Amino acid sequence: MPLGSLLPEIALLLGAVAIVLLASFAPRHRQVWAAALALATLLVAGVTTLAQWETPAELVFSGVWALDGMAIAAKLLMLCSAAAVVTLSPDWMYRDPRHGEYYALCLFSLLGAIMMASAHDAMELVVGVLLSSAASYPLAAYHRGFTPALEAAMKYFLIGALANALLTIGVVILFGLVGDTDYVRTAQVFQAGTDSIALSVAVACIIVGLTYKLGAVPAHAWMPDVAQAAPAPIAAFLTVVPKIGAAAALTRFVMLLSDTLMWPGVVALISAATMTLGNLAALAQTDLRRLLGWSSVSQSGYMLMAIVVAGSGGNALPALLAFLAAYALANLLAFAIVTHLRGRTDIEHYHGLAYGQPLITAALIVALLSLVGIPPLIGFFGKFLLFEVTIEAGYTWLAVAAAINTLISLYYYLRVIAVTVFKEPRGEVHVLGRWSGVTLFITLALLVVISLGFEAVLDALEPIALAAP
Amino acid sequence: MILTLAWCLPLLGALLLAFLPRWTERNARAFATLIAALSLLVLIGAWFGFDPDGPLFQHVWEVPWVPSIGVAYRVGVDGIALAVVTMSALIFVAAIAYPLDTREDSQQTQVHQYYGWMLFLMATSLAVFMVLDLLLFYVFFDLSLVGMYFLIGRWGHGRPQLSALTFFLFTFAGSLALLLAIIGLYLSLDSPSFDMRLLIEQQPLAGGGLYAGLVFFGLMLGLAIKTPLVPLHTWLPQAHVDAPGPASAILAGVLLKMGTYGMIRLPLAMLPETFERYALIVGLMALVAILYGALVALGQRNLKRRIAYTSINHMGYTVLGIAIAASFSDNLMAKQLALTGATVEMVAHGLITGGLFLICGSFWYRAGTYDLDSYGGLAQKTPWLAGLTLLLAFASLGMPGLAGFVAEFQIFAGTFAVYPWLAVPAVVGILVTAALFLDMLRRLFFGKLPDSSSEFKELDRIELAVLGVLGLEVVAIGVYPGALLGVIDSASVLLLGGR
Numbered sequence: 001m002p003l004g005s006l007l008p009e010i011a012l013l014l015g016a017v018a019i020v021l022l023a024s025f026a027p028r029h030r031q032v033w034a035a036a037l038a039l040a041t042l043l044v045a046g047v048t049t050l051a052q053w054e055t056p057a058e059l060v061f062s063g064v065w066a067l068d069g070m071a072i073a074a075k076l077l078m079l080c081s082a083a084a085v086v087t088l089s090p091d092w093m094y095r096d097p098r099h100g101e102y103y104a105l106c107l108f109s110l111l112g113a114i115m116m117a118s119a120h121d122a123m124e125l126v127v128g129v130l131l132s133s134a135a136s137y138p139l140a141a142y143h144r145g146f147t148p149a150l151e152a153a154m155k156y157f158l159i160g161a162l163a164n165a166l167l168t169i170g171v172v173i174l175f176g177l178v179g180d181t182d183y184v185r186t187a188q189v190f191q192a193g194t195d196s197i198a199l200s201v202a203v204a205c206i207i208v209g210l211t212y213k214l215g216a217v218p219a220h221a222w223m224p225d226v227a228q229a230a231p232a233p234i235a236a237f238l239t240v241v242p243k244i245g246a247a248a249a250l251t252r253f254v255m256l257l258s259d260t261l262m263w264p265g266v267v268a269l270i271s272a273a274t275m276t277l278g279n280l281a282a283l284a285q286t287d288l289r290r291l292l293g294w295s296s297v298s299q300s301g302y303m304l305m306a307i308v309v310a311g312s313g314g315n316a317l318p319a320l321l322a323f324l325a326a327y328a329l330a331n332l333l334a335f336a337i338v339t340h341l342r343g344r345t346d347i348e349h350y351h352g353l354a355y356g357q358p359l360i361t362a363a364l365i366v367a368l369l370s371l372v373g374i375p376p377l378i379g380f381f382g383k384f385l386l387f388e389v390t391i392e393a394g395y396t397w398l399a400v401a402a403a404i405n406t407l408i409s410l411y412y413y414l415r416v417i418a419v420t421v422f423k424e425p426r427g428e429v430h431v432l433g434r435w436s437g438v439t440l441f442i443t444l445a446l447l448v449v450i451s452l453g454f455e456a457v458l459d460a461l462e463p464i465a466l467a468a469p
Numbered sequence: 470m471i472l473t474l475a476w477c478l479p480l481l482g483a484l485l486l487a488f489l490p491r492w493t494e495r496n497a498r499a500f501a502t503l504i505a506a507l508s509l510l511v512l513i514g515a516w517f518g519f520d521p522d523g524p525l526f527q528h529v530w531e532v533p534w535v536p537s538i539g540v541a542y543r544v545g546v547d548g549i550a551l552a553v554v555t556m557s558a559l560i561f562v563a564a565i566a567y568p569l570d571t572r573e574d575s576q577q578t579q580v581h582q583y584y585g586w587m588l589f590l591m592a593t594s595l596a597v598f599m600v601l602d603l604l605l606f607y608v609f610f611d612l613s614l615v616g617m618y619f620l621i622g623r624w625g626h627g628r629p630q631l632s633a634l635t636f637f638l639f640t641f642a643g644s645l646a647l648l649l650a651i652i653g654l655y656l657s658l659d660s661p662s663f664d665m666r667l668l669i670e671q672q673p674l675a676g677g678g679l680y681a682g683l684v685f686f687g688l689m690l691g692l693a694i695k696t697p698l699v700p701l702h703t704w705l706p707q708a709h710v711d712a713p714g715p716a717s718a719i720l721a722g723v724l725l726k727m728g729t730y731g732m733i734r735l736p737l738a739m740l741p742e743t744f745e746r747y748a749l750i751v752g753l754m755a756l757v758a759i760l761y762g763a764l765v766a767l768g769q770r771n772l773k774r775r776i777a778y779t780s781i782n783h784m785g786y787t788v789l790g791i792a793i794a795a796s797f798s799d800n801l802m803a804k805q806l807a808l809t810g811a812t813v814e815m816v817a818h819g820l821i822t823g824g825l826f827l828i829c830g831s832f833w834y835r836a837g838t839y840d841l842d843s844y845g846g847l848a849q850k851t852p853w854l855a856g857l858t859l860l861l862a863f864a865s866l867g868m869p870g871l872a873g874f875v876a877e878f879q880i881f882a883g884t885f886a887v888y889p890w891l892a893v894p895a896v897v898g899i900l901v902t903a904a905l906f907l908d909m910l911r912r913l914f915f916g917k918l919p920d921s922s923s924e925f926k927e928l929d930r931i932e933l934a935v936l937g938v939l940g941l942e943v944v945a946i947g948v949y950p951g952a953l954l955g956v957i958d959s960a961s962v963l964l965l966g967g968r
Contacts, residue, residue, distance in 0.1 A: 355579075374615065375608035381535075384604075388538075388652050396683075399652075403645040410641055414618075414634060422622050422630050455535040462537060 005060045005067050007048040008075065009114060015041025016107035023100020034100035035090045038107060042083045049075050057467040063184050064121035066252070069464035073321050074117040074248040077328055081240045082110045084332050084439055088233040088339045091433035102142060106237060108135035113245030116213065120467070122171040122181040122206070125249055129167060129213060132242050133160045140230040140238065148229035156222040160212060163219045167209025173202035187256045203263065206253060207270075213246035215239070216274040216300040224281070227293025232343045235289060236335030239296040240328045247303050247324060251310050251317070255466060268308045272401045275301025279408040289345045291412060292334055295371060298409060299327050302402060305386045309393035316393070318461035319385035325457065326382030329450065330370040333443040337364050340436040341429065347416060352425025360431075361420045363444045368413040370447060373406055378451040471518070472528050472544045472599045475511040475558070479504055480592035483585045492581035501584035502566045505591060509558040512551075512595075519551055521959035526601060526666060539655070539662035543601040548960035549812045552953060553730055554598040556816040559942070560722040560823040561591040563935045564715035569624065570830035583624050587715070590616030594723050598730060603651050603663040606734075607644065610695075610727060614640055617716065617724060625711040626833070632711040639704035643694030647731075650687025653680070654739065669738045677743050685743040688736050689751070696728030696784050699758040709777035710839065714830015717773065721780045722823030726815045729787045733808070737795050738964055744795035752792035752888060756895050758785030763901035767908070772839040773829045775909060779865060780822055782898055783873075787814045789895060790880040794965060798887045801965060807883025808961040809954060814876035816953065817864070817946060821873060824861045824939040828854070831932055835925055841909065846918030851927045855914045857936045862906040864943045867899050871947035875954075 003010075019034045019041075026033060049072060057068035086103060093099040112132025119125040137160070141153030175181050177198055178189045190199070212219035227235045257263045278298025285291035306320035337360055338345060354361040370379035383406065390399045431437065450457060482504035486497060515528055529545035546554065565587050569580065593612040600606050614637055622633035655661050657673040657680070674681035694701045709717045736744045744751075762782030769775035790811025794804045831854070833839065848855040864871035877899065884892040928936065946953055 369615070375604075375611055380608075384648070384652070385538075387649065388656070391649070391652055392656055396649075399649055403649055407638065407642045407645055411634070411638060414637060418622060418630055418634065421619065455533075455537065458535060458537045 002060045005052070005065065008045040008052075008079075009111060011041060011044045011048060012107050012111045012114070015044070016104045016111070019104040019107065020101055023098070023104065026100060028097045031098060031100040032090050034103040035086055038086045038103035039083060041107060042079055042086065046076065046079045046083075049079065057465060059120055059184075059467050063182060064119070064124055066118050066120040066467045068467035069461075070248055070251065070317060070321070070466055071118040073461065073464060074244050074324070075114050077321070077325055078110060078113055078117070078241050078244050081244070081328050081332055082106060082237065084336065084443060085233045085237040085241075087439045088236065088336055088436050091435045092231060092233050092339055092343075094433075096142075099142075102139070105135045105139050109139065109237070110241055113242050116242075116245035117248035119249060120183045120252065122174055122183070122186065124181075125253075126164075126168055126171050128245070128249070129209070130164060132213065132245065133164060136238055136242070139234045140226050142231050142234065146229070149231070152222070152225035152229035155225050159219055159222045163209050163212030166205045167212075170202045170205025170209060173198060173205070177202065183252070183256055190256055203257065207250070207267070210246050210250045210253070211270065213242045214250065214300050214303070215243060215297050216304060217270055217277055220274065220278070220297045220300070223297050224290050224293035227296060228287055228290040228345070232289070232335055232339040235293070236332050236339070239293065239335070240331055243296075243300060243303070244324050244328065247307065247320060251307050251320065252466060254307055255311055257311070264308050264311060267304055268395060268398050271301050271304030271308055272398060273301070274298065274304060275402060275405040279405050279412075282412045283408065285412070286347050287345050288347055288350065288416060289338060291347070291416070292331070292338075295409065295412070296331060298405065299331070299371070301405070302383065302386055303327070305390050305395075305398055305402060308398065309389050309395060312393040314389050314392050315385070316389045317464050317466070318458065319389045321461050321464065322385050322457055323382035325450075326370065326378040329443065329447045330367045330379055333363060333367040333440070333447055334371070336436065336440040336443050337367065340432050340440050342432050347419060349426065350416065350420050351423035353420040353429065355425040356429040357431075360440070363440060364420060365417050366444060366447060368417055370451075372410050372413050376451055378447060378454065381451070381454050470530055471511060471515050472546065473530060475508050475515065475554075476592045476595040476599065478508045478511065479561075479588040479595070483588035483592065486581050486585035486588065490581075494580040497581035497584045498565065501588055502562065504588060505558070505562040505565050508591065508595070509555070509562050512555045512558050515546065516551060516555060516956075519546070519548070519956060521548065521955050525960065525963045529601070539660075539664070540604045541602055541664070542605065543664060544599045545601045545666075546599055547963070548956040548958070549733055550598050550730070550960075552812055552816050552957050553726055553819075554595055556819045557594055557598065557723040557726070558591070559939075560718060560819055561587070561594075563823065563827065563939055564718045564722075565591075566931060567715050567718075567827050567830065567935050568834065568929070568931060570714045570834040583620070586616050586619050587719075590620065590719060594719075594727070597727050601665045603655065603665055603668070603735075605663070606665075606731075607648055607651055610647070610731075611641070611644055613724060613727070614644070617720065620716040620719075621708060621712045624713050624716070626713070627711040629711045632707045635704045636708040639694055639701075643691035643701075645691075646687045647691030650684045650691070653684040653687065657684075665734065665739075672739065672741075674740055675742050677746065681740060681743045685736055685740050685747065688740075689732070689747075692728045692731040692735070693754075694728070695731070696725060696788060697781065698754055698785070698788055699761045699781065702758070702781050705781065706774050706777045709780075709826070710771065710773050714827050714833060717826035717829065718823040721777070721826055722819035725780060725784055726819060729784060729791060729811065729815055732788065732791050733811070733964070737791060741795065745797045748792045748796035749888070752789055752796070752891055755785045755789035755792055756891055758782065758788065759895050759898035760901075763898045763905065767901055767905040770841050772832060772841055772909070772913070773826070774839070775841075775905065776822065776825050776829060779902060779905070780818070782902060783814065783818045783822065783865070785898070786877060786880050786895075787811045787818070789884060789891075790814060793880070793883045793887050794961070796887050800886050803883045803886030804965050805958070805961045806879050807887070808965065809957050810876050810879025810883060812957045812961070813872070813946070813950070813953065814880060817872035817876045817943070820939050820942050820946075821861050821865045824936055824943075825858070825865065827932075827936065827939075828858055828861070831928065836922065841912045843919060843921060844913045845916040845922070846914070847922065847925060848914035850918065850922070850925055853928050853933055857928075857940055858913065859910060860940045861936075861943065862910055864947070866903045866906045869947075870944070872943045873947075875947060875950045
């Protein structure tokens with residue numbers, strides 16, 4: 001029964017609708033129930049996704065919906081990330097009298113990202129991207145009275161409109177050339193190699209469209225703004241979840257091109273440009289959230305390394321997913337800390353944090369060192385696998401570029417670590433609440449445990465392959 | 470097991486110090502010293518269980534960690550590692566027991582954390598010398614940076630944060646080159662694994678080519694920055710000047726050895742054919758380091774900076790020895806001699822320069838300056854300090870009967886047999902070193918006592934004991950090197966294929 005293959009998605013949809021209804025009718029002080037409902041929905045979706053894990057990879061619904069290791073692993077990762085974001089939110093949104101639909105928007109955006117990861121059809125990809133984007137714009141602007149948030153959301157929206165239009169144009173051209181949006185059919189046309197200029201335009205449009213969700217050059221500019229000004233839990237959400245979906249979608253799309261030699265090279269250039277630009281821009285930041293936003297751009301560049309070599313066999317897919325997991329954990333932890341510290345964001349306000357809040361500082365140091373890739377934290381393994389697959393596939397220059405970039409990134413991450421430990425403390429440190437604290441420490445514990453038991457992650461990811469038609 | 474115990478003990482100690490607050494400085498130091506000493510004792514135990522006629526690696530223990538990419542927890546030592554690791558543990562005990570020389574009160578807070586970081590650094594540094602897994606080698610190589618970063622940045626003086634950052638960035642840059650090369654090595658095996666023994670045995674990149682050359686370059690770049698070899702040394706002097714004395718002693722005595730130890734363990738053992746091709750270039754760079762280090766040291770007015778530059782000079786001797794051992798030559802005897810000499814130089818330099826940096830710490834603690842011109846005539850006032858400095862300085866300049874001589878003699882004997890024309894200018898380095906140390910002693914201890922030094926105190930009991938032990942060790946190696954040489958020789962002979 002193919003409908004069973006969509007159980008997690010259906011659960012998310014129903015849950016989101018239920019939350020909208022609840023939020024519409026529940027009194028103000030009950031709005032927080034929506035969070036519990038969202039968590040329950042995520043739990044159901046997670047369990048049903050886990051149940052899919054053992055099933056063999058296949059394409060369902062006439063081949064437009066991929067149910068393979070890549071999709072399921074990405075889905076699980078996104079569900080867990082969303083759960084972390086939801087648990088961070090009640091404390092943060094406490095001041096907002098009516099915020100129940102906030103959780104519904106989160107679920108819708110998540111659903112869109114999940115569609116991106118599973119789409120095996122260009123049209124469906126567009127639907128996923130649009131659903132994810134449309135639900136994210138209001139989330140970024142959720143604090144209506146906070147001008148920077150509105151500005152960030154506006155930037156997010158404008159760049160999104162442009163990128164989504166490009167994506168759609170690309171898909172339309174593709175449809176015109178292929179006569180179908182289905183990936184199976186598209187792959188056949190790509191292999192035949194007819195009318196390469198029009199195809200190249202289509203491919204270019206689609207890749208650029210996806211870089212928007214990935215936060216990669218050239219459509220990356222929204223990420224630092226959103227990371228800085230959106231509600232902190234949403235900043236965590238938008239720097240992690242759509243990225244995972246987009247990485248999976250882009251991998252799927254690039255794999256169709258595996259026989260044409262030019263495209264991996266183009267993606268490799270995007271990768272190098274993204275990590276370099278993200279890192280150089282992060283160097284100058286004096287605002288932690290903005291710095292994390294730029295670092296998140298640079299991390300997209302690393303992700304693209306695996307996508308470049310995805311077509312050349314090897315372990316590119318497990319490497320990509322392991323890196324995504326590592327990035328998601330560390331980035332969520334960093335934003336959880338920002339949230340727990342009531343959104344304090346100026347680096348100056350982190351001076352001497354180690355004296356007042358040693359545990360939180362330790363968590364921050366762990367998160368940042370994991371983002372750099374200092375062993376034995378999970379970020380190191382993620383980067384290590386990326387280096388390995390890129391060198392193995394002959395893209396040594398890209399690995400060297402990534403290593404140099406890692407060095408640059410060390411500079412700004414260390415700058416944050418340095419002020420928390422070396423500077424004199426400033427005033428008292430206020431924290432948000434119990435929920436955010438618990439989330440913070442669970443994420444920290446997960447990061448440490450997974451770092452030490454990395455073998456389990458590799459074991460789980462090892463058989464991952466894309467579903468073949 | 471015994472090796473694991475040696476590095477896990479300090480790690481546990483570090484955790485205790487970090488998570489049990491309310492330590493007074495005194496208790497924290499006593500506790501840390503005790504832990505470090507226990508770890509040293511364990512290593513001495515390993516020394517007794519070591520059979521020089523046995524296989525290359527002994528006390529081996531292996532536990533799988535991430536088997537799907539061939540990573541396992543593997544430890545084991547050969548004679549070279551055993552000598553270096555035991556010396557390192559001794560330096561750590563000395564540095565931890567030695568009084569901390571910060572004078573700025575604002576940074577005196579939470580000194581128990583200083584000892585926590587010190588123990589953490591000890592755990593990671595000892596592990597670097599004992600692991601037999603390339604990836605773990607990299608892991609501990611990097612983790613030791615984290616420890617040193619906090620020690621310099623938080624408890625240093627001058628502009629400690631800048632120095633700590635420079636230190637971290639430079640070494641991390643090197644370690645990334647190292648990582649890429651390690652991945653290259655790893656991928657060259659038929660069934661990829663990080664087992665060093667496997668790599669040494671299979672020699673996957675034998676025969677060379679561009680690929681082997683790139684891997685060699687990556688490895689050497691990373692290790693040369695750590696060593697540091699001129700012109701990659703620029704991070705070192707400032708890091709030393711701004712670090713507290715005990716941290717400097719660790720930096721010079723232990724961390725720099727990771728570079729040269731790595732050269733022996735990785736390129737020399739795993740890529741001997743490629744190293745052979747580039748041995749002359751490495752030897753020439755070592756010669757530059759020797760002469761440059763000595764000459765620049767001679768020009769310094771700052772006590773600590775001067776000793777820091779002599780480190781560059783002495784590490785140059787070590788690299789020279791390694792290059793000779795790797796060189797293309799039929800004279801196996803000379804190569805073994807050079808390799809043994811390089812290892813003894815590591816041990817000797819660790820003890821001597823470690824001691825000298827501790828003395829620098831004592832000077833800073835008493836007078837708050839490293840400027841040589843502000844001292845003088847202290848021989849009368851502080852005879853013990855003068856005597857011990859004299860001993861270590863003479864050992865450093867290669868006086869026969871002391872540890873430095875044993876090392877330098879072997880290195881130069883080996884060099885002379887292989888590249889005689891390289892040995893001659895290198896010996897000039899010794900001459901300059903002699904000049905700079907004698908000049909330093911003259912300025913510190915002889916001449917007129919300046920007024921500012923009227924309150925200058927003699928070494929206290931702890932300082933005296935620590936420096937005394939180091940001095941005794943230096944004399945012991947100089948007078949009876951046989952015990953040390955036997956163990957190291959066993960590894961040199963096996964590594965260079967003599968048995």
